[in-house]
Amino acid sequence: MHALDTLGVGRFVIDPDDIIVDANEVAARLLHRELDDLIGAPSTTVRPHGPRSNRAAAARTRAVIGPIPRQFETDDGPISMNTIVHADEAGFTTVLLLAIDDRRTPTVARHHQAAIDRLPVGVLEIELGEDTIRTNRAVDDMLGVRLRTVNDLQTHLVDPDEFEQMVDDLYDTVVSGHSGEAEFELLGGDGRIIPVRSRTHLIPASAGSSAFLVITLEDLTESIEQARTTSRLYDIVDATTDLVGLVDPSTGEILYLNESARELTGRDGNGPVFAAALFTDDSVARFRPDLMAGVEADGSWRGDLELLTPAGVRILDMSVFRSEGDGLLAILGRDVTAARASAAELAHRANHDELTGLLNRTGLLETLADYGDRSTRYALLYLDLDRFKPVNDTHGHAAGDELLIAVARRLQREVRVGDLVARIGGDEFVVAAPDVDADTAHDLADRLRAAIAEPFGTSAGRHSTTTSVGVAMSAPGEEPEAVLRDADAALYEAKSAGRARVEFFSASMRTERHTRNQLADDLREAIDRDELDVAYQPLVSMADGRIVGVEALARWTHPLRGAVGPDVFIPLAEQRRFINEVDRFVWHRAVTDLTTTALLGVGDTTTPLRLHANLSAWHLARREDVVASVEGLLAETGFDPSRLCLEVTESALVTDEERAARTIRELRELGIEIAIDDFGTGYSGLGLLARFDLDVLKIDRSFVDQITDAGPGEAIARTVVDLARALGLGIVAEGVEREAQAERLAAMGCTEAQGYLYDRPMTIDALRTRLAEPGARV
Numbered sequence: 001m002h003a004l005d006t007l008g009v010g011r012f013v014i015d016p017d018d019i020i021v022d023a024n025e026v027a028a029r030l031l032h033r034e035l036d037d038l039i040g041a042p043s044t045t046v047r048p049h050g051p052r053s054n055r056a057a058a059a060r061t062r063a064v065i066g067p068i069p070r071q072f073e074t075d076d077g078p079i080s081m082n083t084i085v086h087a088d089e090a091g092f093t094t095v096l097l098l099a100i101d102d103r104r105t106p107t108v109a110r111h112h113q114a115a116i117d118r119l120p121v122g123v124l125e126i127e128l129g130e131d132t133i134r135t136n137r138a139v140d141d142m143l144g145v146r147l148r149t150v151n152d153l154q155t156h157l158v159d160p161d162e163f164e165q166m167v168d169d170l171y172d173t174v175v176s177g178h179s180g181e182a183e184f185e186l187l188g189g190d191g192r193i194i195p196v197r198s199r200t201h202l203i204p205a206s207a208g209s210s211a212f213l214v215i216t217l218e219d220l221t222e223s224i225e226q227a228r229t230t231s232r233l234y235d236i237v238d239a240t241t242d243l244v245g246l247v248d249p250s251t252g253e254i255l256y257l258n259e260s261a262r263e264l265t266g267r268d269g270n271g272p273v274f275a276a277a278l279f280t281d282d283s284v285a286r287f288r289p290d291l292m293a294g295v296e297a298d299g300s301w302r303g304d305l306e307l308l309t310p311a312g313v314r315i316l317d318m319s320v321f322r323s324e325g326d327g328l329l330a331i332l333g334r335d336v337t338a339a340r341a342s343a344a345e346l347a348h349r350a351n352h353d354e355l356t357g358l359l360n361r362t363g364l365l366e367t368l369a370d371y372g373d374r375s376t377r378y379a380l381l382y383l384d385l386d387r388f389k390p391v392n393d394t395h396g397h398a399a400g401d402e403l404l405i406a407v408a409r410r411l412q413r414e415v416r417v418g419d420l421v422a423r424i425g426g427d428e429f430v431v432a433a434p435d436v437d438a439d440t441a442h443d444l445a446d447r448l449r450a451a452i453a454e455p456f457g458t459s460a461g462r463h464s465t466t467t468s469v470g471v472a473m474s475a476p477g478e479e480p481e482a483v484l485r486d487a488d489a490a491l492y493e494a495k496s497a498g499r500a501r502v503e504f505f506s507a508s509m510r511t512e513r514h515t516r517n518q519l520a521d522d523l524r525e526a527i528d529r530d531e532l533d534v535a536y537q538p539l540v541s542m543a544d545g546r547i548v549g550v551e552a553l554a555r556w557t558h559p560l561r562g563a564v565g566p567d568v569f570i571p572l573a574e575q576r577r578f579i580n581e582v583d584r585f586v587w588h589r590a591v592t593d594l595t596t597t598a599l600l601g602v603g604d605t606t607t608p609l610r611l612h613a614n615l616s617a618w619h620l621a622r623r624e625d626v627v628a629s630v631e632g633l634l635a636e637t638g639f640d641p642s643r644l645c646l647e648v649t650e651s652a653l654v655t656d657e658e659r660a661a662r663t664i665r666e667l668r669e670l671g672i673e674i675a676i677d678d679f680g681t682g683y684s685g686l687g688l689l690a691r692f693d694l695d696v697l698k699i700d701r702s703f704v705d706q707i708t709d710a711g712p713g714e715a716i717a718r719t720v721v722d723l724a725r726a727l728g729l730g731i732v733a734e735g736v737e738r739e740a741q742a743e744r745l746a747a748m749g750c751t752e753a754q755g756y757l758y759d760r761p762m763t764i765d766a767l768r769t770r771l772a773e774p775g776a777r778v
Helices: 025-028 052-061 105-118 137-143 150-155 162-176 221-239 259-265 281-298 336-341 342-349 360-373 388-394 395-416 439-452 480-497 511-528 565-576 579-594 617-621 623-636 650-655 657-669 686-691 701-705 713-726 739-748 764-770
Strands: 009-016 018-021 063-071 079-087 093-099 122-127 133-135 180-187 193-203 210-221 243-248 253-257 300-309 314-320 329-335 376-384 421-425 428-434 456-458 462-463 467-472 502-504 533-541 547-558 562-564 611-616 644-649 673-679 696-699 732-734
Touching: 009 025, 009 644, 025 093, 093 467, 122 137, 122 467, 133 150, 137 193, 137 210, 137 547, 150 162, 150 395, 162 180, 162 193, 210 764, 243 259, 243 673, 253 259, 259 300, 281 314, 300 329, 314 336, 329 623, 342 360, 360 376, 360 421, 360 428, 360 480, 376 439, 376 480, 388 395, 388 462, 388 657, 395 421, 395 439, 395 456, 421 611, 428 439, 428 467, 439 502, 467 480, 480 502, 511 547, 511 565, 511 579, 533 579, 547 565, 547 764, 565 579, 579 611, 579 617, 579 623, 617 644, 617 657, 623 644, 623 657, 644 650, 644 657, 657 673, 673 732, 696 701, 696 713, 713 732, 713 739
Parallel strands: 467 502, 547 611, 611 644, 644 673, 673 696, 696 732
Antiparallel strands: 009 018, 009 093, 063 079, 079 093, 122 133, 122 210, 180 193, 193 210, 243 253, 243 329, 300 314, 314 329, 376 428, 376 467, 421 428, 456 462, 533 547, 547 562
16 A cells, blocks of 8 residues: 555556556545546546646656646546646656645634644644645744745745755655655844754644645754864864873773874774773773772762873873763873872972972971971071172182082081971071970070081182071961061071071061961951951953943951951961951852842843852862851852852862862852862963863953953963863953953953953942943843
8 A cells, every 4th residue: 555545645647658557546536436447547538627738847857846726527527636746757747636625624723823833843834735834933933934835935945946855855755655854054034044954744634634744843053053162172172282082981982082192092093992901901900990989979080090002101190070961981181101200309309409408498398387287396497608608709609509518418417316407598598396495496506506617628618607597486386487487587687686696586576477467366356247348340241241240359447457458368367277267258248248139130120140259279178168158158048059159269279189179069069150260370271171160261360461462362362262162161351451352352252251441349339339220230
């Protein structure tokens, strides 16, 4: 049985000699003939009024002609039917007969239209035998116009020549009864080109209507743009020196390797490659259980792996992340073979003086920090050689270096076992003596001073020098930097008093420290008494300049000193380690301000403002504290977490990457966003962005300042914007002060900005007034 037999569509085929050589039962019934009598009869016996011009045209163009109303001869007289005619290359003509049926009532039609209008996809309906098109609202919205006839569809094709092929495809759907699919471009009413995918289905005739075609239209604009974005992202990933890949965890097959990975591993992509084949057996045995356990528990893993390459085994610092969407494993690796091989040497160089081999300033402070963790009190002796400069000036730097080395050896000889000796400057040395009292420290200083006073022999002759010593005793919990500054202040007094002396840090030297401590205490009290203030700097949409959010900034007016700048009190709070309380004060005050009635908006259409606030490096490191603080704030105020964005600096992320990543992940699980602030000022790179779950990237003002006609800043900013867009991050430019900067940033694709061009930080009352201005809010 032919597919048309069940669709209420008559069909007969005419050979080149005008003889009907095939027909279906529907055609025989419509023509009031017996099927056996119909087959073999001349076509003119049933179609006296059907001119051969249509058939000739169909044969000439190999296109479908119709639907056209025609009359056919029957035993009961002429009958009108719509016809569709198609001629093939062999000269056979297929004629489809569709009875004209008016039984669909207006009420049924209205219900039917209401139903298809609710569908989210575009729908076209073409009733066989009719030239009219019924569309739903999705099609009308897509095109911006309403299609009424098949010819209207042709006029909205970007390539009109596709129309004949489209009609042929529709005919094939009618003849075969199978669904068809095609892609083409339509021209919207506003001139916009709309790529679409169509699927055509044939609906059989029913008691109330003839058979008809249903064509669904899918707008491909978004998917095409997503493909382009993905392509750009792959270009960026291929450009990085990091190794990037995708692995199917169910099979272990590597689905993608970027160019750096292909070059290092020597893999050209031919045939399947499995992850285990790229690493040594020992490495696989060690990392596989730990890796899978880490991915299952936290969604990520990081560690060193031994990679097999044509050049031999390389050490790879690799991070693995599980994709929530498809479950694939994303890998990001860096060749650290040389770094790992020389790790001990590099660590020694980083913490030791190259000339003398003693601890340098960094090594000394790190070791003293360990003392602080163990509550070990110590004396710090700061030594400076008197009249060292003449040695260099008279005998040259080689002789000066010999003298410095000799001094270092003599100091090491005189100190106790367990004491530290460091060189922290040209001719400046420090001795740290743990667990001593002031008298013992004084004795040690005198012994060191006497030892240095003995003449030194060098290749340039014998040299005599003396040393001045400043001594400071550490207090419980005191930062090593503070103790070192105290010792330096005491050394200054020793040198000022005539050199070759020992001076202890005393109360008379504490004026500056007292002032600083008093300021810190006042700041702590201001926090406790809710006496800090918050200023708000608007974030604006670069598309129209309207305010979409604000950044909350801490401000402090001292009762005696007046305004104290954040560049003074923020470092002080960090040093005294109550910066987390400053953070929490700003968050709570800002959330309270932004949930008041006056700030919900102007009119009924205003969208609530987004709130950006800072998260300090020290606070970020205290994972349980910061997560609990944010969670409690949201629960207490009912503030929508999607409106809150906490900003962290790059230096805060790299201080302890593992802890920072865990804290950020838990914060984002609360529903808030995380922004990376001051991007590009020190530690940034693709690896940093890939290792953290971030939402927003803020372009540092140092790059924005460089956007000039001839400067390199514009190229740098454009690269940052492209990277952020490829990674799906929101983009905010900081410090925008000139219109030209704003125009260029907007052209690059930067969506939001803040700076003096738009608004300075302002009080909450000033913000309310600003928001009341026409066009201020989105």
